[in-house]
Amino acid sequence: MVQTIRIEAEARERAGKGAARATRRGGRVPAVIYGAKEEATLLSLDPRDVMKEMHKGGWQSHLYEVAVGGKAERCLMREVQFHPVKDTPIHVDFQRLAPGQLIRVKVPVVFQNEDSAPGIKEGGVLNVVRREVEVMSDPDQVPEQFEIDLASAAIGDSLRWSNVADAKGTKPVIVGRDFVVATIAPPTVEEEVVVQAPVAAPAPAPKGKGKK
Structure with missing residues (x-):
């Protein structure tokens, strides 16, 4: 059985860019749970919990249990958006799992x-x-x-x-x-390369003395 990772979240009442910016100013990461033909759930996360999952690697294959408002939902973490300069998480998308879904x-x-x-x-x-x-x-x-x-x-x-x-x-x-x-x-066979020393050119014959 795949390990289920539990994440505690807080509910968000309003959607939109303004509400998301307000959530970030409060030190939280806005997130949403969608899918399974149900209404989307708006929530916010502790950025430390998000980064902890990022550092683990393979987070897209993990199964999450996101607890918000007294209800826990089984989800997959589908997308994490990061700030282009600070490299901190600014939004997380979760996909809700329907019964029987692979x-x-x-x-x-x-x-x-x-x-x-x-x-x-x-x-x-x-x-x-x-x-x-x-x-x-x-x-x-x-x-x-x-x-x-x-x-x-x-x-x-x-x-x-x-x-x-x-x-x-x-x-x-x-x-x-x-x-x-x-x-x-197959095993790698290394060919032995024999390097031969260059053959020295014969020394020129001494010039004979000319006739007087």
């Missing part, structure tokens, strides 16, 4: 039996194309990781989405092809 997340890929893979034993190199795979998933069933077994992987083999041991009900964002996740590349 979310878009990135799941890390873990490779099993790398040490015993025939291709690795023969000197091949595991070339990881995608360390994460972006998928659509039920918010309550997001897998912690995908696993690919390398026990029979030989040099030249490509490990694809179809090699994932268990997709766990998720669907990849990339559709229409069995995309590559990793390959077993």
